[in-house]
Amino acid sequence: MLIPTNIITETIQTRRYLHQHPELGAAVYKTVGLVEQELRALGLEVHPNIGKNGLYADLNVPNAQKRIALRADMDALPIQELGQKKYQSTINGIAHMCGHDAHTAMLLGAAKLIVQHKDQLQHNIRFVFQPDEENIPGGALPMIKDGVLDGVDKIYGQHVWPTLDTGKIGLCTGPTMGQPDILEIVITGKGGHAAYPHSTIDPIIIAAQYINAVQAIVARNVSALDAVVVSFTIIEAGTAHNIIPETVKLSASIRTLSLEVKADLKKRLHQLLESVCAAHSASFDFNYINGHA
Incomplete structure (x- = not known):
């Protein structure tokens, strides 16, 4: 399946906007606002205020056999970004240096693509956006306690990796992230x-x-x-x-x-x-x- 050019362009634009406007921990209010707006525009069933400022959206299809969840994290790091990129962080001392801006943008892009092909789906899809990944104990457990995984059969996440060539996906057997x-x-x-x-x-x-x-x-x-x-x-x-x-x-x-x-x-x-x-x-x-x- 080829990804339409407009979705690729919008995903890059979203990632760069998020990179310019990073937020820390659970205080990802502008990020959540953007994500919620995009998800509602797709006609998805949006559930905000899950856990510590997380949200998820459901795409339900007739006669679904399972529910599959796709997850992205949204928070940045307390780091000063150096360099002269056009989409440099505009917030002093805060920057997206772990790729969560990309993760969020990519999941929004995936939502757009999946919605376009929803008539081909056999499973319901849940799009999960988690805040506060960088801190311990983090934002996942509060979302789980609020039911984000209720009825979910499988969940998938991904992480950008700078040593992988563009266009390639890395997979391995067994536990991967420590x-x-x-x-x-x-x-x-x-x-x-x-x-x-x-x-x-x-x-x-x-x-x-x-x-x-x-x-x-x-x-x-x-x-x-x-x-x-x-x-x-x-x-x-x-x-x-x-x-x-x-x-x-x-x-x-x-x-x-x-x-x-x-x-x-x-x-x-x-x-x-x-x-x-x-x-x-x-x-x-x-x-x-x-x-x-």
Whole structure:
């Protein structure tokens, strides 16, 4: 099936408009307004205010055998966009850097195409637009609690991927996108003057040892057949160049594809921190925040 040129053009225009007007989290009011307007113009049965500002629309056909859902996310990221594109983000400090503008535009384009061929459908179609994908626990669960998946037999999502050639779709067997969790740690030692490190318990040294040792867990305690990523992305410590601080705050992004691997990893991360801190007579706070599952 060839996609009509006008739908391709409109999809590109919608994506660029959304790119210029990004919104964060569940506060995607302008985006939702645009999506709802487009869906109603197609004559679809629209259900707004689902979960945290989500919505869905139904296309129902006679004698339908199943209901298939297609899903896109709508929120942007708190990132400053660089460059000089004509459709640059117009909102300071907010930009669509994960492709959700494309996802939303593509699903609207798919809705237009499917409506044109609704007489060929054997199943009802539900178009789902989710806010707050970037945050934990995210916007999916509130939508599910509000019934977005009631009566749905299968649901499909997609994600743009910059390494794929234009016009190609990538598929693989099994889990593909890792569940995102957050690890927050505070290591507490004993501060003091940098010239007298022997009289302190240096939390920076402890944090460095822990960060390096965590990668050994990933490399040696997790099967090579299981995918795990632990990336420390925030390290906060100190107020002056000549003072050893009392505390260090760490934050890491964790990705796993298996609940069993996740449970074992969480246990090992805690055990490792406990042992490293004990070796230096330091204390710690360990906060593992479960992601979307």
